[in-house]
Amino acid sequence: MSVLTASGHPLQRAGAWAVAVMAGRADPEEVSAGDLEAVAAVLVADVVAAGTASKDSGRYDWWKVLFALYPNSKATHSKRPSEAAVLRPAIEELFAPDSAGTAASWPCTFCGAGAGVVWSKSNLPLFDTSKALNNLPPKLAGWPVCRGCRVAVWALPYGAWVTAGSATVLSCESPTAEREFARRNVRRARMVMQAGFTGLMAAAKPERVVLAALRNAGSGLCASTLWSFKNDNQEPWLRVTRARRAVPVFLAMVDGNAGLRRGWRLLCGSLNQYDAAGTLVAGGQGVAARLLFEAEDGRSRPLLGQVHRLLSDTDEAWPLADRRALGSLAFTYAKEVFGMDTDVEPVAQVLAEWIAQGTSPRGRLAEYRNAALNDYQLGTLLVQAHFRLQLDGSAVALAGPEAWKPLIRRQSRSWELRMLLFARVCELLQERGVAVSAGRSGRGPDEGTEDEDRPPFAAGGDEDGYDEYELEGV
Numbered sequence: 001m002s003v004l005t006a007s008g009h010p011l012q013r014a015g016a017w018a019v020a021v022m023a024g025r026a027d028p029e030e031v032s033a034g035d036l037e038a039v040a041a042v043l044v045a046d047v048v049a050a051g052t053a054s055k056d057s058g059r060y061d062w063w064k065v066l067f068a069l070y071p072n073s074k075a076t077h078s079k080r081p082s083e084a085a086v087l088r089p090a091i092e093e094l095f096a097p098d099s100a101g102t103a104a105s106w107p108c109t110f111c112g113a114g115a116g117v118v119w120s121k122s123n124l125p126l127f128d129t130s131k132a133l134n135n136l137p138p139k140l141a142g143w144p145v146c147r148g149c150r151v152a153v154w155a156l157p158y159g160a161w162v163t164a165g166s167a168t169v170l171s172c173e174s175p176t177a178e179r180e181f182a183r184r185n186v187r188r189a190r191m192v193m194q195a196g197f198t199g200l201m202a203a204a205k206p207e208r209v210v211l212a213a214l215r216n217a218g219s220g221l222c223a224s225t226l227w228s229f230k231n232d233n234q235e236p237w238l239r240v241t242r243a244r245r246a247v248p249v250f251l252a253m254v255d256g257n258a259g260l261r262r263g264w265r266l267l268c269g270s271l272n273q274y275d276a277a278g279t280l281v282a283g284g285q286g287v288a289a290r291l292l293f294e295a296e297d298g299r300s301r302p303l304l305g306q307v308h309r310l311l312s313d314t315d316e317a318w319p320l321a322d323r324r325a326l327g328s329l330a331f332t333y334a335k336e337v338f339g340m341d342t343d344v345e346p347v348a349q350v351l352a353e354w355i356a357q358g359t360s361p362r363g364r365l366a367e368y369r370n371a372a373l374n375d376y377q378l379g380t381l382l383v384q385a386h387f388r389l390q391l392d393g394s395a396v397a398l399a400g401p402e403a404w405k406p407l408i409r410r411q412s413r414s415w416e417l418r419m420l421l422f423a424r425v426c427e428l429l430q431e432r433g434v435a436v437s438a439g440r441s442g443r444g445p446d447e448g449t450e451d452e453d454r455p456p457f458a459a460g461g462d463e464d465g466y467d468e469y470e471l472e473g474v
């Protein structure tokens, strides 16, 4: 019988994958009793080292991670012993085999296997206090947890993307991607223990690691959910974001198409954030990866909105190839991820013709720019443009009200369609030599084209990624 199961609980599941990775097994179910013993020994050694570390060491940063997850445990309590030899037995006890007398007394809270130990909130992230009796199994002073799950719950920080105050885990329809996410994080955990968080660049983001994991796993349609949380004594929080099932397909398309890769790089480049001293504080690749995840509470930034912001920026004179690359990135995303297949081309042709033919194209463009995202105003403008072109006997095939309909109704994805329309109109105008922005580009001529052959979602240059993109000065 297997000693470890990856359950449906996202935190236990992430821990189970970490145990499998640490034991060198392909799957949590393959972890043997001996493997579990060995991983428990590693946990004890790391926890004791962190709990007794001096405040200026990397090991102390690992203590901060443990404190964010298990703030009232024996490893993190402010009155914990400062001597390793004194702390160790208390930590060893956490992962000890069930005693003969109580073994398999209750079904494990996570996996249902026989459990002989009952744990309280102090050892379980995001669980209620044992005083909240209503949430507990009857007549128990805590939650029964089997040995495999006890080890998994404390292996969680190895399989999660951690910061000094929070952790993020992945649930995904692809077990290969889940394992890959855990594998990268286990490596990263070792780096935190060795060098602390200051040794890692703040620029990286868990979403970027997910993209790299999905890419390496070669996933087709596959939904991903990220659970980020802090188990603070005062203000615990949980944030859930999801990437749609078609995101891996979109990533594969970007990977395989030079124009889309160029668009993705331009998007990433625009999202680099620097502090006043010019130091990179948030890498654009991580921020761009985050745009592919939608928050449950609706408070997330959409990718199409960001591309629109770039393309409508009047201070930015995009070279035509860059404008096309960004536009095609937006169209591909809308089609692949949202399944949008409305053809905006006929309407875009009408608007571009009307703007270009005006005595002041600049004035008409400004008029369109103001109306572009508003359903009613865009409708009014289309009526005006349509009749003007008709009166002038324009040679352009005039797309009539039937073609405008999806753009000017208040329905799902109409707003996104209007953004795509705007992107295409500007592209057509620029092709015709109409100036679509007043500004001068601040970008060098080659930006966005460098490194075009490198896959954009690999987390870094080497096989695993971290060495190149995460460690400062490497």
Ligand SMILES: [Zn+2]
Pocket: 108, 109, 110, 111, 112, 113, 145, 146, 147, 148, 149, 150
């Ligand atoms: Zn269990």
